[in-house]
Structures are given as C-alpha cells and as structure tokens.
Amino acid sequence: MILQQHKNIAITAPQFMDMVSALVSYRSFKNDYTLTMANFISFITQPSADRANFLELFNASVIIRNNSYAKVIYS
C-alpha cells in the first residue's frame, strides 16, 4: 500500500508530474478511452479503494522531505 501514515510522517496526496501519461494509464485502468483530464482530476483528488488500486499499479517513488513529511511523486 503506497498511501499510508507512518508515525508523524504524513504522506502527501498523489503528485503527478506528467498528467498526460497518467491519464493514458487511467484510461487503460478503467478500460474507457473517452475519459477526460477533468474526469481523471476528480478521480485522483478523492480517496477511494479504486484510487488506491490505481496508485498501486502506477510507478511510485517516495522522497522524504525536510524530515517532516514524505512526498510521493508519480512520474
């Protein structure tokens, strides 16, 4: 599970540095090629079991920043 809280380190909500390729993955994840960027933004900004599954399938790297919280960047 990528998204979790560990002690006092809060893990940031998903950050995508390339939304276009993330949208392509989302379309194939949902098997619906008509989905738009707006659909993807509303999906990815709300917690759900589906989102957790999508994020697990997506490549992730975790960087600890300022030693106070972790930053999750999907690229």
Add this chain to the structure above:
Amino acid sequence: MAITQPLLISELNLAGNPIIAKLYCGDNVSRRWRIIKYIEADPFIQVIYEGSVFTTLDTYAEIDIASIFEELKSISGISVFEFQLNNDDGNFTNYSTQALSIYGGGISKLLQRKLAKMNTNIFTWKLKDNTANFLLSTRTNNDVLAVPENELVPFGFYAKGLKFYIKSDGDTVATFDHLLDQDESLLYIDFAALRESYAGSTNKLVSVFDIVTDTSYSFSVVIIAATEQTEYFLKFRNSWGELEQIALYGLLSFSPTISEATTVSKWDPQVNEFVDRANRPSISNIYTANSGCRSESDRLFIIDMLLSDTKILIANGDEYEVKVTAELPGVVSNAGIPVNVTLNIELIDKDPYYGDLKVESAYQVLTKTTLENITSGDADILV
C-alpha cells in the same frame, strides 16, 4: 513620571482577548471617553459606547474594553472603530484619538504569555508577518501545514501589508501583493481549486505548495492523502472564527439516550383526586465516531474543535448542530504515535417527538434504476 500621551491603546486587537486602554486626564480629573464608528450615512458617526474615567497625578487608568466587542469574537473579520478621550468638559470638540481595528477570534493565555515574554504580539508574530504561517488555521502555527485532502477548506488571512508568492515545483502558482492596501481585508486561498487549475494549465498535479516572499521562505501547505472515503465530517469555528473541517471515519454508531419520564399531577374527575400522568420523555441523539489516525499537532487541532462554540455534523450532505466530547487522555497523549480519537457527538436538539428522516432504501434505489432503465431503453413499456 511626566505623562505626555493621554491615550495609550494598541491599534490592532483581537476581540476575544483583553483590550487594554490606558487613559490619563490629570490630577483628580474626570473625563468622558467614547468609541465611535464612521458610517457613510448621516450623521456620519455612530457612538458605540460612552464612558468616563478618573485619574490622579502621574497615573494612567487602565480599562479593558473587550466586552464592548463581545459579538465580534466568534467570527473572523475586521471592524474599524475610533477611540476618543475628551480633553476638556466640552462635547468632544477637543479630544485625543486612536484608530481601533478589532479582529475576530482570540488566542490562548499560554500563547499570550509566550508572546509577552518575547516582547511581541500576535499580529507581529503571525498575522502580519509574511515570513510566518499567517493563515487563520489552528492546525498549526509551524511552517508545515499538513491537511488531509478531504478536510481542505479555503484558508483565510488578513491581507493588508502582506506580499507573498505561492510556488509549487519551482513555478509561481499565484501572487499576492497587499503592501499598499488602504483597508484591511479578509481574503481566502482555496488550495484545492489552485491545485486543479494548476493541473489544467501545466499538466502537473501537485500537493505541496510553498509560500515565499521576495527574500525568504515562509511556510508550506501540504495536502496529505486521505486513505478512506467518508460521508461524515465535523465542521467548526476555530479560535480565529474560521470554519474548518475534520473527517470522521468508520460507521457513525448511534446510541440514543431517552430521559426518564417525568409525571405531572392532573385532576381526575372519576376518582375526584389528583393523579399522576406521564409526560413524554425526550430523546438525546448521541453518536460515536472516530477521528481517524491523528498526529500530535492534529490532536491539538481536535482540542480547538472541542473548545468551539459552533460545531456542525455533516452527515451525507446534511448539517446538524452538535455538542462534541472526547476522551481527553487519548487526545493529549504526546508519545508521537498517531492516535485514533473517539468522539461523542450529541445533536443539540433534544426531542420529545420522533420524526424519521426520509431516506431512500437500497431497494428503492435499485427499483428506480431498473424502472428508469426500462423507460429509457424501451420507452413505450410504461406509456
């Protein structure tokens, strides 16, 4: 001590904390003072309060005028007044004056003492310092404001005199310049909207926003992941008078309490005697919910929620005014381990009557969908 200034009062004040006016009239002299508000319509000024003060040689009289602004303390915002101390026995033609800006909300005595020790005040230390976390959130005064994505509400700040930039991933997302503002204003930053509009224009979805000035870093707002979906939230007014939100997790467990039925004596003509008749007892609607795992600073935020005078339960989109209590040892534990705080939520309304809310059953939803599918797919079936 030679007194040169007859009126000493700070210009910026919080309505919820003492506002001390130091007044001097002379040796064994009494003078009138008043607080006025300028208004646009006739007669141009409105007298809010008028009083009198008596001083002896070399002493100021100190008065706390905070109670005059009692109604301003629970809600954020600014009200501007003028304090006038009459210099003679006339009708306020010769007076000493000081502008008064009253801001909603208040701070704890603990913080007041700390600020006094540092010889500063809340305006210099936080609200008017663009290198500090100046947002009106009680989540933290530190430089990392972490907010779960489903608790993100627009954050307010008092803009006059502040200039800063919001940056993310090296780009400037927004610029605020209020250095030359004449009037104070309460403005809001909606980070959820900023995140979406930035994603639309740059194809980057970011969750970390750095607030910086021309020369230094101020603080960061970090949107953190909420792991579960929930339909239950507690909305409350924080110590600054701003609305904030806490997500509640797990099923809201309902444990109603019904008061003991009281009786009233009524005359019974059949037996020619007073007899007891029962009154309707009242139901208290009490729910138990979990706050979800909370870090130490978030648990202090929960304490601010418990202290609030406005608490609203949002359940499936509907809002109910509530009272909330929590098991405090769990809230204040400082072992550094996130704790799931159990909150007891009681609806304000105690009721001797029962009225069920109309809720669509799963069966009804299924039937409706099936019927709608039939009508839309084969429109003449129900005609």
